[in-house]
Amino acid sequence: MSNALVQIDSLRIDVKVTRTRRLTIVNSATFDVEPGQLLGLIGESGSGKTMLCRSLVGTLYRRGAYIQSGSLTFGGTDLVNASPKDWRDIRGKRIGYIPQSALAGPNPVMTIGAQMAEAIKQGEKMDNSYVRARALELLEIVQIRRPEIVLKQYPYELSGGMKQRVMIACAIAREPQLIVADEPTTGLDVTVQAEIMELLRQIRRDLNTSIILVSHDLPLINEVCDDIVIMHAGATVEKIPSEQIEKTRHPYTQALYNSRIDLVEPRGKLITINGQPPTVGDWPTGCRFAARCDYAQPQCSADVEIPLATVGTKHVSACIRQAEIWGK
Numbered sequence: 001m002s003n004a005l006v007q008i009d010s011l012r013i014d015v016k017v018t019r020t021r022r023l024t025i026v027n028s029a030t031f032d033v034e035p036g037q038l039l040g041l042i043g044e045s046g047s048g049k050t051m052l053c054r055s056l057v058g059t060l061y062r063r064g065a066y067i068q069s070g071s072l073t074f075g076g077t078d079l080v081n082a083s084p085k086d087w088r089d090i091r092g093k094r095i096g097y098i099p100q101s102a103l104a105g106p107n108p109v110m111t112i113g114a115q116m117a118e119a120i121k122q123g124e125k126m127d128n129s130y131v132r133a134r135a136l137e138l139l140e141i142v143q144i145r146r147p148e149i150v151l152k153q154y155p156y157e158l159s160g161g162m163k164q165r166v167m168i169a170c171a172i173a174r175e176p177q178l179i180v181a182d183e184p185t186t187g188l189d190v191t192v193q194a195e196i197m198e199l200l201r202q203i204r205r206d207l208n209t210s211i212i213l214v215s216h217d218l219p220l221i222n223e224v225c226d227d228i229v230i231m232h233a234g235a236t237v238e239k240i241p242s243e244q245i246e247k248t249r250h251p252y253t254q255a256l257y258n259s260r261i262d263l264v265e266p267r268g269k270l271i272t273i274n275g276q277p278p279t280v281g282d283w284p285t286g287c288r289f290a291a292r293c294d295y296a297q298p299q300c301s302a303d304v305e306i307p308l309a310t311v312g313t314k315h316v317s318a319c320i321r322q323a324e325i326w327g328k
């Protein structure tokens with residue numbers, strides 16, 4: 001028996017586009033999250049990262065989406081068939097969520113204090129003095145100076161980095177076992193980005209929280225995370241420990257790695273990935289990266305899904321030629 005906190009297996013998410021038309025936006029997402037693990041989730045825009053995050057907090061319906069098949073469990077609870085009561089116990093309490101574009105929020109017409117009170121209470125009745133003390137304590141944990149003043153402020157009065165710290169404070173308000181952070185540093189400058197990453201690492205260390213950290217930025221994810229899940233066109237194509245990224249066994253990960261912008265050691269010409277990701281709803285059969293892949297062979301495009309195969313401890317890859325691309 002695995003002791004994973006989250007288990008995602010062959011998850012498929014569809015969206016209702018019109019009354020009769022359905023579109024598959026995530027297909028074959030498969031990975032686990034261990035207790036206390038900092039897991040990076042990476043992939044191009046449209047690969048399904050946000051939808052996967054939403055499935056973990058039960059808010060797919062707000063985008064007209066739903067889990068079509070596969071399994072998703074959190075701490076032994078089946079989230080595919082979770083009841084409203086299960087979600088009340090989990091969302092915001094056992095799973096904290098930092099939504100993408102949280103920098104545009106938090107809610108502009110509520111003070112930081114009022115928003116934090118909602119995050120702390122989660123719909124429960126609580127003593128006001130307790131809520132205020134807890135809000136101050138949380139702002140101190142996320143290293144916000146002069147917390148008494150910040151509680152009275154509106155989001156527009158805070159910098160991007162400060163807003164993100166408040167979002168993190170809200171996400172950890174109920175000491176969740178898991179935080180889902182959807183691109184928490186996109187739009188922040190590199191110095192603030194590094195501070196936010198350090199804060200997330202510290203929270204993981206101090207509270208032993210598992211964190212799923214979503215990003216487009218492979219070097220960033222590689223530096224801060226224990227393991228990386230790579231998504232391409234709605235599918236998990238590889239899961240690999242960060243320290244082994246140079247030994248990737250998937251051509252898409254390899255292309256992402258080779259196209260990274262190395263600020264410390266510029267390597268000359270910038271390498272880009274061939275072509276465009278396949279359009280959602282128009283995925284080819286077999287491997288969805290085949291049309292862009294230097295290793296592709298006719299059998300990559302056969303009408304069968306390419307399964308995730310074990311490469312080593314904690315390393316899986318969905319490439320039929322994975323054995324040939326090691327270290328290239």
Ligand SMILES: Nc1ncnc2c1ncn2[C@@H]1O[C@H](COP(=O)(O)OP(=O)(O)OP(=O)(O)O)[C@@H](O)[C@H]1O
Nearest residue numbers: 015025044045046047048049050051052063064280
């Ligand atoms: N309501 C909807 N109707 C149609 N398509 C949708 C709907 N919601 C999401 N999609 C599509 O689903 C795909 C996955 O979206 P998702 O937001 O999960 O991508 P992402 O990996 O988070 O991208 P990004 O990196 O840009 O945030 C996208 O192609 C998106 O256009």
Ligand SMILES: [Mg+2]
Nearest residue numbers: 049050051100
């Ligand atoms: Mg997204």
